[in-house]
Amino acid sequence: MSVLPKPIPPLYTVYILRSTVRRASLYVGSTPHPPRRLKQHNGESKGGAVRTSRSTLRPWEMVGLVSGFPGMVAALKFEWALTNSHLSLHIPSTSRINVATQKKRNGHPKRPPHSVTSILSNLHLLLRVPSFARLPIKLHFFAPDVHRAWIKWCGTSNEPLRDTINVVTDFGLAANASTEGDKEITDATSQPWGIYALSLDYAPIKDYVEKTQSAFAFEREGDCVVCGEGLNPGEGLYAACSNAGCEGVGHVSCWSEHLLGKEKNDSIIPVSGRCPKCEGQVRWGEMMMEMSLRLRGQKEISKLLKKPRKRKAAISNDT
Numbered sequence: 001m002s003v004l005p006k007p008i009p010p011l012y013t014v015y016i017l018r019s020t021v022r023r024a025s026l027y028v029g030s031t032p033h034p035p036r037r038l039k040q041h042n043g044e045s046k047g048g049a050v051r052t053s054r055s056t057l058r059p060w061e062m063v064g065l066v067s068g069f070p071g072m073v074a075a076l077k078f079e080w081a082l083t084n085s086h087l088s089l090h091i092p093s094t095s096r097i098n099v100a101t102q103k104k105r106n107g108h109p110k111r112p113p114h115s116v117t118s119i120l121s122n123l124h125l126l127l128r129v130p131s132f133a134r135l136p137i138k139l140h141f142f143a144p145d146v147h148r149a150w151i152k153w154c155g156t157s158n159e160p161l162r163d164t165i166n167v168v169t170d171f172g173l174a175a176n177a178s179t180e181g182d183k184e185i186t187d188a189t190s191q192p193w194g195i196y197a198l199s200l201d202y203a204p205i206k207d208y209v210e211k212t213q214s215a216f217a218f219e220r221e222g223d224c225v226v227c228g229e230g231l232n233p234g235e236g237l238y239a240a241c242s243n244a245g246c247e248g249v250g251h252v253s254c255w256s257e258h259l260l261g262k263e264k265n266d267s268i269i270p271v272s273g274r275c276p277k278c279e280g281q282v283r284w285g286e287m288m289m290e291m292s293l294r295l296r297g298q299k300e301i302s303k304l305l306k307k308p309r310k311r312k313a314a315i316s317n318d319t
């Protein structure tokens with residue numbers, strides 16, 4: 001594998017935006033920071049897309065998003081394929097839901113208008129194509145009706161998704177309302193939910209990063225957990241087990257081969273598996289994020305591990 005120029009970002013998403021005024025108006029975009037991006041679409045800060053600038057369609061809401069992209073490029077490819085499913089080579093024309101019937105003046109097929117079902121059905125297709133199927137993808141739904149449409153679509157599809165694709169819902173207080181439709185205005189100070197509850201930084205892997213930082217700082221790499229060969233500190237690409245208390249480290253190529261197991265012949269990217277040392281579950285995406293931070297993200301690591309300032313009245317133990 002090639003060394004990444006930047007650490008894998010903590011979050012990169014492809015989102016579905018819907019007008020709260022005219023629910024048939026939908027838009028697909030990508031961002032590392034959904035709350036900030038939504039503000040732009042709603043004109044509360046600079047930089048929104050032209051298509052979402054009509055004040056009659058504002059405010060917009062994010063009704064769902066896909067996270068787990070290893071970076072901007074992968075997210076942009078996914079966004080493009082989802083938006084241009086009528087052109088995308090990722091989707092075989094026979095399984096396209098939206099078939100372009102009109103042509104633009106330049107002769108190219110015109111993109112048919114989005115509907116919740118067309119977006120979700122294309123999403124379902126994209127999550128099954130080899131180039132995306134192995135990413136540590138997570139689907140988030142923030143609107144009950146969009147989630148229902150997803151469940152319905154999954155029920156009609158003959159081809160199931162990988163079971164490693166995580167689907168989570170967060171409807172906030174709307175979940176308690178008897179009917180969505182007359183959605184109550186929720187108190188902004190209440191518990192954050194939806195895009196406001198997403199973790200935008202590396203905090204979820206802080207313990208993991210802390211553990212490996214200490215292991216590598218004291219050159220406790222030891223032997224590769226897979227092949228048993230000694231690991232030379234400061235050399236080669238080494239990945240570490242993510243489980244607390246386990247200091248299993250190994251060659252990236254060995255981990256990859258071990259996690260792929262029987263799939264070795266037809267895939268190159270592992271999804272998840274068990275650590276040979278502690279037998280605990282490890283996820284490839286998470287391991288690569290930690291390794292990319294260790295190799296390329298000293299700045300990000302210092303920020304993450306920066307301890308809160310000690311109180312002034314520190315007791316001195318010197319005697």
Ligand SMILES: [Zn+2]
Nearest residue numbers: 224227251254
């Ligand atoms: Zn090895």
Ligand SMILES: [Zn+2]
Nearest residue numbers: 241246275278
């Ligand atoms: Zn382990």
